[in-house]
Amino acid sequence: MRAVVQDRYGPPEVLRVEEIDQPVAGGNQVLVKVVAAGVDQGTWHLMAGEPRMVRLAIGLRRPRMRVSGRDVAGVVEAVGPGVTSLAVGDEVYGTCESGSFAEYAVGRTGQLTRKPANLTFEQAAAVPISAGTALQGLRGIKPGERVLVLGAAGGVGSYGVQLAKAAGAHVTGVSSTAKLDLVRELGADEALDYTRDELPAAAYDFILDTGGNRSLKILRRALKPKGRVVIIGSETKGPLGGMSRILWAALLSLVVSQQLRGLISTERAEDYAELRALIESGKVTPAIDRTYPLDEAAAAIHHLRDGHPRGKLVITI
Ligand SMILES: NC(=O)c1ccc[n+]([C@@H]2O[C@H](COP(=O)([O-])OP(=O)(O)OC[C@H]3O[C@@H](n4cnc5c(N)ncnc54)[C@H](OP(=O)(O)O)[C@@H]3O)[C@@H](O)[C@H]2O)c1
The missing domain is CATH 3.40.50.720 (NAD(P)-binding Rossmann-like Domain)
Structure with missing residues (x-):
């Protein structure tokens, strides 16, 4: 599959699109065919390895996880043997463990839930974190x-x-x-x-x-x-x-x-379900500045850091 990867910490130029193996859903994980991925300051921190202190958790010399992105919206492609709450074909949103700037990503059922019915995948990807x-x-x-x-x-x-x-x-x-x-x-x-x-x-x-x-x-x-x-x-x-x-x-x-x-926030499917109810009732709507194709992930991160976006940025796969 195509994915945005990096092998060292640095500016957005460390990101490149590469063909890598598709992740596999095990245990209570779900494989999602990614339609859209959200961009946020956390994506930049993980890419840059800044502040330095975060490298203790994500890899001292280079990022342990090569694929960027956490926020995801897409369609369930496969489920691990322990999954009962989601099924193949479900439209989901939430966060993932394997990196969402990719054609496929895996996430735990505790991080993913049904997508709000009134949102596009692009809008849904701008919500979770x-x-x-x-x-x-x-x-x-x-x-x-x-x-x-x-x-x-x-x-x-x-x-x-x-x-x-x-x-x-x-x-x-x-x-x-x-x-x-x-x-x-x-x-x-x-x-x-x-x-x-x-x-x-x-x-x-x-x-x-x-x-x-x-x-x-x-x-x-x-x-x-x-x-x-x-x-x-x-x-x-x-x-x-x-x-x-x-x-x-x-x-x-x-x-x-x-x-x-x-506050150090946690990624929780229950919160995404609560947000889904608020979104479907019209009380909350994502404000999206613009979307970028996967190949332009570096440009999206430049815009996030220097372009003063109005609300959120999204990568479409
Ligand atoms: N603790 C956690 O778990 C957690 C979770 C998510 C995010 N964060 C952190 O929280 C921060 C916000 O995240 P975000 O994704 O919302 O970032 P963001 O999209 O970049 O939003 C930050 C906003 O702050 C505005 N701003 C800049 N200077 C300001 C000032 N003096 N007074 C008021 N507003 C000002 C910016 O406006 P202009 O662009 O117009 O200057 C921008 O719209 C980031 O540092 C992020 O790393 C922490």
Whole structure:
């Protein structure tokens, strides 16, 4: 099969399309004929091996997994002997274990579920990691709460705005000037421009932080006295990436009235099923900037890093 592979860490140019063996579904795995694959910042981190600390998990000298991509949407081609919840021919979405920038990918049943019926495969592939992260980050928000989404026109943030609205919150989204219209289209009650506007003081019950790498001092100033912050992440340099801010947040949370914490999201079919219900009821719709063919995966990642996409990018197979 054709797949996007890499043998060393580096810029998008390390990616190339190669003919490799098709993966085989064993145990509780499913083989998916991939129709579309989502692109997210995690794909870049795995490709670049940055921050360096991640190499402890994914391969010190070179990536252990050669094929890029985790988000997937496609059709079940074969199932392992332990699989009962999915069958050949099912249209599925979720994440995979073998790399989704490929004609075929394998994933566990715990990571894959039925695709939302009202989405194309391209739209469905833009959902799992970004929307799953937003869903996990926003757990516990209540109707009427004032929620601030930083990075509101990005991958995670574009879902964050819609999910917070679906939960009945009053939502303010923060983005760059050119994306304020998208933030309003996503349903935000208010849109702030990070190049111009300051965050108001003591205004929010909850902050979902997906961009901008603001100091904890600035975040706390914008929160009400008993407010909560969930730090999803920001693109920052250095060997620890954004981890030091998350560690400080955990420490500070022990001694202040506000709750500050980081989130490491998990890939879960139950969350994708919950998202499917929200999508099929019309409460959540992926915002897709553009799609790229498999051969242009490197261009997609360049656009993700430097092109300021509006919402999500997708690879079509
Ligand atoms: N913890 C986890 O498990 C987890 C899971 C998923 C993602 N992440 C991390 O979370 C971050 C967001 O991911 P993503 O996929 O949503 O990335 P993304 O699509 O690149 O979105 C980030 C958004 O932040 C915006 N932004 C930049 N500077 C800002 C500022 N000062 N104030 C407000 N917004 C600002 C960007 O807007 P412009 O392009 O207009 O500048 C962009 O739309 C990344 O660092 C990613 O690695 C963590």
